[in-house]
Amino acid sequence: MSGADVTTNSATRAPSTVTRRLLFMALTLAAPAILLMAALVAVQYTEGQRRFAAQLVTTTRALSLATDRQIGQGQSVLQGLAVSPALSQGDLATFEKQAREAVDGRDGWIVLMDKDRQWINTRMPPGAPPPNAPPSEQSWREMTTGKSNVSNLIPRPNAGPIIGVNMPVLVDGQIFVLAYMQHPAVFHALMTGQGLPETWTASIVDRNAALLARSHDQEKMLGRHAGLDMQRAMALAQDGVVDTHTLDGVQTLSAFSRSPTYGWTFIVGVPHDELNRTILGSLGPALLGSALMIALGVMAALAFARPISRDVRGLVAEAEALAAGAPLAPAPSALQEIAEVRGSLRAAAEILRHREEEARTAAERQQLMINELNHRVKNTLVVVQSLARHSLKGGGELGLAQFNERLLALAGAHDLLTRRSWEGADLGELVAEALQPYATQVSIEGPATPLAPNAAVALAMILHELATNASKYGALSTEAGRIQVSWTMESRTRLRLIWRERGGPPVKPPSRRGFGSRLITSSLRGDLSGASEFDYAPEGLTCVFRLQTPPRAAS
Numbered sequence: 259m260s261g262a263d264v265t266t267n268s269a270t271r272a273p274s275t276v277t278r279r280l281l282f283m284a285l286t287l288a289a290p291a292i293l294l295m296a297a298l299v300a301v302q303y304t305e306g307q308r309r310f311a312a313q314l315v316t317t318t319r320a321l322s323l324a325t326d327r328q329i330g331q332g333q334s335v336l337q338g339l340a341v342s343p344a345l346s347q348g349d350l351a352t353f354e355k356q357a358r359e360a361v362d363g364r365d366g367w368i369v370l371m372d373k374d375r376q377w378i379n380t381r382m383p384p385g386a387p388p389p390n391a392p393p394s395e396q397s398w399r400e401m402t403t404g405k406s407n408v409s410n411l412i413p414r415p416n417a418g419p420i421i422g423v424n425m426p427v428l429v430d431g432q433i434f435v436l437a438y439m440q441h442p443a444v445f446h447a448l449m450t451g452q453g454l455p456e457t458w459t460a461s462i463v464d465r466n467a468a469l470l471a472r473s474h475d476q477e478k479m480l481g482r483h484a485g486l487d488m489q490r491a492m493a494l495a496q497d498g499v500v501d502t503h504t505l506d507g508v509q510t511l512s513a514f515s516r517s518p519t520y521g522w523t524f525i526v527g528v529p530h531d532e533l534n535r536t537i538l539g540s541l542g543p544a545l546l547g548s549a550l551m552i553a554l555g556v557m558a559a560l561a562f563a564r565p566i567s568r569d570v571r572g573l574v575a576e577a578e579a580l581a582a583g584a585p586l587a588p589a590p591s592a593l594q595e596i597a598e599v600r601g602s603l604r605a606a607a608e609i610l611r612h613r614e615e616e617a618r619t620a621a622e623r624q625q626l627m628i629n630e631l632n633h634r635v636k637n638t639l640v641v642v643q644s645l646a647r648h649s650l651k652g653g654g655e656l657g658l659a660q661f662n663e664r665l666l667a668l669a670g671a672h673d674l675l676t677r678r679s680w681e682g683a684d685l686g687e688l689v690a691e692a693l694q695p696y697a698t699q700v701s702i703e704g705p706a707t708p709l710a711p712n713a714a715v716a717l718a719m720i721l722h723e724l725a726t727n728a729s730k731y732g733a734l735s736t737e738a739g740r741i742q743v744s745w746t747m748e749s750r751t752r753l754r755l756i757w758r759e760r761g762g763p764p765v766k767p768p769s770r771r772g773f774g775s776r777l778i779t780s781s782l783r784g785d786l787s788g789a790s791e792f793d794y795a796p797e798g799l800t801c802v803f804r805l806q807t808p809p810r811a812a813s
Contacts, residue, residue, distance in 0.1 A: 314513030332438035348430030408520035445471035733762035
């Protein structure tokens with residue numbers, strides 16, 4: 259993109275204003291406080307979640323203690339009946355009377371069974387045969403472990419599920435199981451007695467994660483299993499807090515705690531909506547403070563921007579008067595910077611008066627440059643004559659194309675020198691200019707090195723010949739090819755430049771010496787006072803040039 263394009267784009271881009279800049283500054287100044295407020299809000303939100311989690315864990319433990327007491331009542335009844343002499347002697351009629359008396363007025367009943375059948379069931383009327391419901395092999399093994407235990411939820415096909423507290427006993431020398439059976443509704447009453455908020459959900463699940471009690475929808479949810487995310491959390495720890503969903507799809511923060519004695523797990527969850535409302539409600543003052551801070555910053559920026567904008571726009575009239583050559587009237591300014599600009603405008607008016615004299619000086623310098631240009635043109639025509647004689651010697655389109663390319667290389671060197679006012683050129687800039695069409699495949703490395711004008715033109719022609727040859731036969735003829743150009747100073751006036759090609763087709767020494775080789779040799783010996791070495795290794799051409807350069811100024 260040219261310099262004119264850059265200027266045009268800058269001019270058409272919408273400029274900023276003093277008001278916008280001050281508004282941006284106000285918001286920038288408020289940003290640290292806003293970020294700090296956001297950090298405090300995040301910390302407070304996290305702390306609120308932690309407090310809720312601690313409260314939920316405490317609630318699960320309280321629920322576990324209440325359940326322990328309920329189960330303990332059944333265990334006490336079993337322990338009292340287990341020492342009955344009538345039981346140990348096999349007097350089941352007498353024992354049944356004792357069992358009925360023990361559970362009279364309670365919400366449970368006694369069952370005495372062996373692995374084949376039930377012998378006593380106090381839930382049945384006296385004299386009625388017990389239900390024919392022998393335990394499974396697995397249940398019998400679990401109930402005869404030698405100590406009292408609590409069952410999982412026991413489903414019954416023709417009646418609701420039940421729960422049993424079991425104890426193995428000896429009856430006339432045989433192993434029986436004495437059980438205190440209860441309905442899950444007993445444990446539902448425990449949860450409703452904890453005084454939990456209506457929106458919270460408390461649950462008890464057995465060792466198989468089956469729901470045996472719930473604070474809401476007890477009958478509907480009874481026997482269903484806890485969600486997979488809760489089951490995964492329960493499998494990893496005895497207790498904890500997890501984000502999950504209830505069985506009816508409510509997203510909750512839930513705490514769970516498993517009893518180490520009988521393996522039941524107690525779960526209490528609070529809905530995320532309620533959790534967020536409670537925590538964010540306490541953050542209202544902080545959010546309001548942030549909004550107020552931003553509003554005050556904007557108002558202050560607008561108040562300061564108005565007088566500044568008015569003074570800046572006043573400078574426009576003075577600039578127009580300056581362009582018209584009219585005198586500038588003195589004008590007060592409340593800002594030091596505006597006053598300095600007005601002083602600069604008056605200084606510019608003084609400068610304009612001296613332009614005519616400077617124009618005359620510039621004309622004289624231009625005439626001097628024209629004379630120098632005439633000298634340069636004569637030398638250039640000699641070079642062009644040589645290029646035409648050798649490039650067009652064979653005639654045809656190929657010779658004409660080579661002639662045009664060499665002229666373009668010569669023109670590129672002249673462009674670079676023109677930008678430097680024909681005072682010389684830097685080697686790095688010259689190499690980059692000559693190899694610009696192949697920039698993606700070329701790497702350049704070396705210190706800043708000044709070149710005389712004639713040496714710059716000669717070296718540009720050499721680089722053109724090397725690049726042309728590489729694009730036809732060498733590294734630049736393939737996309738994978740690379741060229742490295744590097745140079746070092748062997749002394750204050752002696753330069754060593756290396757041209758190295760890699761990644762192109764295999765290299766073979768040339769069978770004949772063309773004009774390009776002769777041009778390189780003659781340029782080295784003439785304007786560059788140098789010499790060259792060519793290494794046609796199969797992996798790529800390497801050229802080493804030793805050139806004479808102007809003496810470098812002492813640093």
